[in-house]
Amino acid sequence: MPSTQLIEFLLHSILFVLGANIGSFLNVVIYRLPLGISLSNPKRSFCPHCKTQIPIYRNIPLFTWLFQRGKCAACKAPIPFRYFFVELLTAVLFYLIFLKFRGHWDDITGWGDLVLIYWIFTALLIAGTFIDIDYFILPHEITLGGLAVGLLGSYLIPEMMGEVERGRAILLSFVSACIGLGLLWTVVELGKLAFGRLKQKFDQPESWTIHQPDETQPPIFKIAGDELSWADIYTRPSDRLIITGPAITINDETFTTANAKAEITVDKIKLHLSSGESKTFSLETVTKLEGKATDIVIPREAMGFGDVLLIAMIGSFLGWQAVFFTIVAASFLGSLLAILPRLIGKTEWTAKIPFGPYLAGGAMIWLFSGPQLVDWYLTKTGFRDW
Numbered sequence: 001m002p003s004t005q006l007i008e009f010l011l012h013s014i015l016f017v018l019g020a021n022i023g024s025f026l027n028v029v030i031y032r033l034p035l036g037i038s039l040s041n042p043k044r045s046f047c048p049h050c051k052t053q054i055p056i057y058r059n060i061p062l063f064t065w066l067f068q069r070g071k072c073a074a075c076k077a078p079i080p081f082r083y084f085f086v087e088l089l090t091a092v093l094f095y096l097i098f099l100k101f102r103g104h105w106d107d108i109t110g111w112g113d114l115v116l117i118y119w120i121f122t123a124l125l126i127a128g129t130f131i132d133i134d135y136f137i138l139p140h141e142i143t144l145g146g147l148a149v150g151l152l153g154s155y156l157i158p159e160m161m162g163e164v165e166r167g168r169a170i171l172l173s174f175v176s177a178c179i180g181l182g183l184l185w186t187v188v189e190l191g192k193l194a195f196g197r198l199k200q201k202f203d204q205p206e207s208w209t210i211h212q213p214d215e216t217q218p219p220i221f222k223i224a225g226d227e228l229s230w231a232d233i234y235t236r237p238s239d240r241l242i243i244t245g246p247a248i249t250i251n252d253e254t255f256t257t258a259n260a261k262a263e264i265t266v267d268k269i270k271l272h273l274s275s276g277e278s279k280t281f282s283l284e285t286v287t288k289l290e291g292k293a294t295d296i297v298i299p300r301e302a303m304g305f306g307d308v309l310l311i312a313m314i315g316s317f318l319g320w321q322a323v324f325f326t327i328v329a330a331s332f333l334g335s336l337l338a339i340l341p342r343l344i345g346k347t348e349w350t351a352k353i354p355f356g357p358y359l360a361g362g363a364m365i366w367l368f369s370g371p372q373l374v375d376w377y378l379t380k381t382g383f384r385d386w
Helices: 003-035 063-067 081-101 108-135 140-156 166-195 305-318 320-343 356-381
Strands: 197-211 220-223 226-229 241-250 253-264 268-272 278-282 289-299
Touching: 003 081, 003 108, 063 081, 081 108, 081 356, 108 140, 108 305, 108 356, 140 166, 140 305, 166 305, 166 320, 197 241, 241 268, 305 320, 305 356, 320 356
Parallel strands: none
Antiparallel strands: 197 220, 197 289, 220 226, 241 253, 241 289, 253 268, 268 278
16 A cells, blocks of 8 residues: 555544544533533543443443443443444544535645534534433533534634635624524524413313422422423523412412412412402422323523524534525424334424534535535526526
């Protein structure tokens, strides 16, 4: 094998291994960040079941999971396939980004900057995707931190925005982030108006309760076998949980009436009795809250605000055209992945996937082939001739 080919083969292999190692670190981020655990303490990875720290020789990306057959070496508990998948996905995407954006082989500076910034972008999307799937949140460290990196990157590497001047590039990056934020925020607000309340009626009065497991955890609303945490119900100060029924108990007082209605916000309860009387209680003073309900109204959002910040971050890295493409592509992916499981009777596969992963998928499609797909679509539909 000629020396130049050997060197290139070794470089490609090293880049793939580097991606797998970054994927291993992203697994740490995905597990620790939502739980508030330091990314550097403990320094070593540990089994999520027995908490045994994993030595370096048993923490080799991809190979360790395969050799140990997806089990912890200490306690033999199963290690989810997702750990292997994240390492493989990161390795593949990092390698593909290198192939697409490296430029000329003999010009190291020609490919290094773009490859590096898109590696960072991809790592943020991967971490955000799996955190969102597991916890239905997109941490600010991912979205706002990524937005800052995108703005700074566009200034240092104007080519990200298709510009030569740094001032124009960072301005375009900022405007693109604002466009993304504004578009998705409009969707959130319109969705709130159209689908902002989930109403449910019961043939017979159902028992309900709101209790707080301990001081470190938010309250939980239970009714008819379902549980909702405070975060599931309240996303903005104006949200109200409305419970109507024949009885409600607040602390040591039970109100029995034909049609009592309790409007519960994040900090107080407003009780309306059928006699026309109203009472207000501060939630801080309430130790017991339960009753019977004939119908309930639960506030809900069409989309989380984390998705709004995520599309802003995507705009800061990829530009305003990518914002429009990503939203359309994410909607298409969401619809497609909702239909396919129904055809094979596995609706539970995608029933609980939030919108963030679809936005990440749309952004990656744009990164690799978005402009080409848009050009093909405009040509096929004849819009390019208008």
